[in-house]
Amino acid sequence: MSRSHPCTRPAGRARPPTAQRLPRSTLRPVVLAVHLATASAVFAAAVWAPGAQAQAAAEQARRLHIAAGSLTSVLNQFAQEAGVFLAAPAELTQGKSSPGLSGSFTVEQGFLELVRGQGLQVVRQANGSYALRPAPVPAPAPAPAPAPAPAPVGAAAGEATLSSVTVKAAMESDVTRNLGTAVRAGALGDVAQKDTPFSSAVVSSQQIQEQAPQKLGDLFIQDASVSDNSGAYTAWSTYLTVRGMDLDWQNSYRIDGKPFLGYTVTLPYDHMEQVELLKGATGFLYGFGAPGGMLNYVTKKPGEVPTRSASLGHGSGSIVRANADLGGRLGDGGALGYRLDVAREAGRTANDGSLARSSFLLALDARLTDRLSWDLQTMYQDRLTEDTEPGIMTRALGSHRLPAPIRNDKTLVGPGNYVDNQFGFVATGLQYRLNGDWKVRTSFSQSYSKTRRNESILGLQNVAGDYIDARADYGERYQYSYWDAMLQGRLQAAGMTHQVVAGASWQKQRNDDSRNAVYIPDVGTGNLGRQNTVRYDSIGSFDSLGLYRLTEVAQRSVFASDRVEINDRWSVLAGLRWIQYEKLNWNASGAATDAYRENGIVTPTLAVMAKLPGDAMAYASYVQSLQQGATVSKLPTYTNAGEMLNPLMSRQWELGIKKDGSDWSATAALFRVSKTTEYDRSCGTDCLTKVQDGASVFQGLELGATARMDKGLSLGGNLMLLDAEYASGEAAMLGHRVAGAPRFVATAQLAYRVPQVQGLQLQFGAKYTGKTPLRADNSIHVDGYALASLGASYEARVGGQDTVWRAHIHNLFNRKYWMYQYSNYIKAGEARTLHLSASVHF
Numbered sequence: 001m002s003r004s005h006p007c008t009r010p011a012g013r014a015r016p017p018t019a020q021r022l023p024r025s026t027l028r029p030v031v032l033a034v035h036l037a038t039a040s041a042v043f044a045a046a047v048w049a050p051g052a053q054a055q056a057a058a059e060q061a062r063r064l065h066i067a068a069g070s071l072t073s074v075l076n077q078f079a080q081e082a083g084v085f086l087a088a089p090a091e092l093t094q095g096k097s098s099p100g101l102s103g104s105f106t107v108e109q110g111f112l113e114l115v116r117g118q119g120l121q122v123v124r125q126a127n128g129s130y131a132l133r134p135a136p137v138p139a140p141a142p143a144p145a146p147a148p149a150p151a152p153v154g155a156a157a158g159e160a161t162l163s164s165v166t167v168k169a170a171m172e173s174d175v176t177r178n179l180g181t182a183v184r185a186g187a188l189g190d191v192a193q194k195d196t197p198f199s200s201a202v203v204s205s206q207q208i209q210e211q212a213p214q215k216l217g218d219l220f221i222q223d224a225s226v227s228d229n230s231g232a233y234t235a236w237s238t239y240l241t242v243r244g245m246d247l248d249w250q251n252s253y254r255i256d257g258k259p260f261l262g263y264t265v266t267l268p269y270d271h272m273e274q275v276e277l278l279k280g281a282t283g284f285l286y287g288f289g290a291p292g293g294m295l296n297y298v299t300k301k302p303g304e305v306p307t308r309s310a311s312l313g314h315g316s317g318s319i320v321r322a323n324a325d326l327g328g329r330l331g332d333g334g335a336l337g338y339r340l341d342v343a344r345e346a347g348r349t350a351n352d353g354s355l356a357r358s359s360f361l362l363a364l365d366a367r368l369t370d371r372l373s374w375d376l377q378t379m380y381q382d383r384l385t386e387d388t389e390p391g392i393m394t395r396a397l398g399s400h401r402l403p404a405p406i407r408n409d410k411t412l413v414g415p416g417n418y419v420d421n422q423f424g425f426v427a428t429g430l431q432y433r434l435n436g437d438w439k440v441r442t443s444f445s446q447s448y449s450k451t452r453r454n455e456s457i458l459g460l461q462n463v464a465g466d467y468i469d470a471r472a473d474y475g476e477r478y479q480y481s482y483w484d485a486m487l488q489g490r491l492q493a494a495g496m497t498h499q500v501v502a503g504a505s506w507q508k509q510r511n512d513d514s515r516n517a518v519y520i521p522d523v524g525t526g527n528l529g530r531q532n533t534v535r536y537d538s539i540g541s542f543d544s545l546g547l548y549r550l551t552e553v554a555q556r557s558v559f560a561s562d563r564v565e566i567n568d569r570w571s572v573l574a575g576l577r578w579i580q581y582e583k584l585n586w587n588a589s590g591a592a593t594d595a596y597r598e599n600g601i602v603t604p605t606l607a608v609m610a611k612l613p614g615d616a617m618a619y620a621s622y623v624q625s626l627q628q629g630a631t632v633s634k635l636p637t638y639t640n641a642g643e644m645l646n647p648l649m650s651r652q653w654e655l656g657i658k659k660d661g662s663d664w665s666a667t668a669a670l671f672r673v674s675k676t677t678e679y680d681r682s683c684g685t686d687c688l689t690k691v692q693d694g695a696s697v698f699q700g701l702e703l704g705a706t707a708r709m710d711k712g713l714s715l716g717g718n719l720m721l722l723d724a725e726y727a728s729g730e731a732a733m734l735g736h737r738v739a740g741a742p743r744f745v746a747t748a749q750l751a752y753r754v755p756q757v758q759g760l761q762l763q764f765g766a767k768y769t770g771k772t773p774l775r776a777d778n779s780i781h782v783d784g785y786a787l788a789s790l791g792a793s794y795e796a797r798v799g800g801q802d803t804v805w806r807a808h809i810h811n812l813f814n815r816k817y818w819m820y821q822y823s824n825y826i827k828a829g830e831a832r833t834l835h836l837s838a839s840v841h842f
Contacts, residue, residue: 039645043333047412047697063749070093071098074098075088075132076112082107084129084130086122086130086132089132089181092120096360108122111130119134120134120187178204179658179660180660189272194615195617197607198280198656199279199280199669199702200278200743201223201225202275203219203276204273205273205274205434207680209837209839210808211808212313212837214232215231216228216240217293220240222716223718224702225548227772229821229822231389235263235264237265238263240292242277242292242398243288243293246290246292247290250509250628251288252289254286254296254297255425256296259445259480261447264421271379273298273301275297275298276295276296276298281623281651281652285575288556288698291650291652291675299379301337301339301363301375302363302364303327306329307326309325309840310323311325311839311840313835313837315433316349316450317347317349317350319345319347321343321344321345323343324343326340327340336365338362339361350534351413352410353363353385354387355385356372359381361377361379362376364376371432373430373431374431375431377426378427379424379425380422380425381421381586384419385418387417388418389412389486390457390469391457392460392827393459394460394775394824395824396460397461397462397467397780399780400779401780402818402826405818405828413456413536414532414536415533415535415536416471416538417455417456418454419653420451421451423448424449427443429441429444434489437490437491440486442484442485444483445482445483448479449479450477452475452542453472453475454538455471457471457635458526464527465757469526470521471518471519471520472517472518473518473538474513474517474518475547479510481508482509485503488501493571496565498562498563499565503755506554506557508554509551511550511551511631514545514546515545515588516545516546539681548583549590551583551584551631552583553583553584554581557578561573571608572606573607575605576603579598579601580600581626581647582595585643590629594643596646596647601626603624604696607621612659616659618661619654622652624650625649625650625651625652627647627649627675628644628648629644629646632644632690639689643795645678648675650673650674651673651675653775654669654670654671654672655669663707664676664707666706667703667705669702670701671698672698673697673698674695674696676693677694679730679739679776693729694728695727695729696725696727697724698723698724699724699739701720701721702720703719705717705718712755714750715748717747718748719745720744733776733777738776740823742770742820743770745768748766749763761792766784766790767787769784772784774823775823782819785817787811787817788811788812789812790812791808792807801842802841803841804841806836806837806838807836810830810835811832
């Protein structure tokens, strides 16, 4: 059976008739960005004019005595005693030693002495921290050197990481865990991965380019703790499972530490400096968040070295990508920094759908005085995917096994499916350095997401692959406003060093739903082995859907932490966050329904850390956290469709060790998480209620290591062993494994620089995801599957310009497999894809 609804497409750009653009006056992020930029520029001119001529206050010299040792240990000790943060990639210090340091030095003088003759330099970053970089190669013909530009006092308030812009693409020389990289740890501020008492993962800009990700799961293909539930060209693009727990699309996603709602949004990875995943509960660090973890996108920022680059790429099907990245500094002493990154992607996808994406990022920073700095980041994306793959629901499947896996191609796609999303983000902030040890910063951000989608849900009926095709046609709009202020510094008391953070934050989330949404449970029927011909075309404009305010959630919090360095080996961390929470709901007629308020929620964090020989640290930590309740599916089979459930409590205990050496790096973590269970309770035929009842417990072990060997070879591996079960609640579920939690996941990576071909590097990766329960009663499982990838990078000078040529193959052996996507939902895994790109740096 097929239903066809006529529609008229507007002239010009082909896009679904219902996906009309909002009037420009309603594209709030763009308008807000312009307003903020204008206001901030006026403010900058007023404050900067008298202050730009002033010289920075002279740094106070410190008397130091640091014994000789490896360059890694000497640099770390100097940075600690100087009270500054240094990001030093292990590959730059590998095999190098230092005679140490003795005497009185400023920070810059000390770093200069320590790296003298090493072919390295230490660069002060826009956020006041320091980064170790290769020293620039002298030009063949010497020229008078310009006066050195003073280092920035600071840039992005709340900036998540160091900028790492270079003129020449610094190709990854090995498999790396990025343990020396700074991450944004919420209320702890900017901290190196290896110094946090929590598990984390960082995907660098270089790795993003090498992996050519099309969806969020591709970014973490090397991490065994992360299971991929995402789709490249669907509304399920941001679904991840970490340690067997779903990330919360309402609170688990951040941009530069600021929240946004991740549902239906595939962010432009072109604009990211790195992507950070803090695993586990994050209550003190960020407030509300799922115990699986917190994912933070770090946007590109202005750097000290100008960047001029352009890239062109091609993906399977006929996808063509283009990207241009421009950045540098202007004004007296480079006081104004800028970064503009634009991208365009369009063509036919591997499953014969279509994609059209345009996006831009603009980041600015300014040194208003020698102590005061300002920043602005704004990002906008318009993304349309047509002929999108459907979701596959297994609730009606009576068999205890799934149909045989199928190829993810156009066979599944029925006419009329699409996802049309516009996303905007803007943030601005100020940072003021009180002295060498203390700084205060404040920031404000606004994000906005508008989506119209026509989505197909295939309800499997039997193991032969017969299905009923349902269609959901609706629109949604999400907005997030956020403000924070933070004081961060260090002091000496009772013979101990205290690293203190204190602050406050406020945020408001607004969810708008469709009053006139369409859901047709039986548009037609089909079979997984035959072409889907069931058609449904959307009717009317976005405005005709009659959006109404469904939910508002407001959170206010204050937080404080103290990391006490008891001696050279031991330190302890204690932190508290106090939260005031309010949730308001309305129905389609505008009448207020249930409301939930909670005052004085306290989420503590405690940790003990011990430094071990060889740049290693052991830790034990406890975190208590709140997770926002699920937003129930809008499908009419739910008795509480569209409702946002109340917050959930979770608790986490973790023991771990981290080692970051010049030849090898390793991490290990034992964890236990207990959380309230959310699941679908049957209330009859085609009747479900989303409920909160009982407790789920997740216990596991994570291991990871990389080894850098001779002759350009490096190896890496990562595994997770997980025991997850329903510990209390409904009798039919007790003792069963938690849906979506695989028992075993392992990855392996290899990178090799080919000595016979200068500039050529080969990469190989593999990941095995174990058998995964699809339902809470464990009656059906998704079989385990293994995927392999192969990549190559070649760096060369062409026409006097530095270029990098890349190729990457995903699913090397073109395996068919089912992916777990959500409880009772599966997805056909992506077929083999090839991505090619070339980048030139001017």
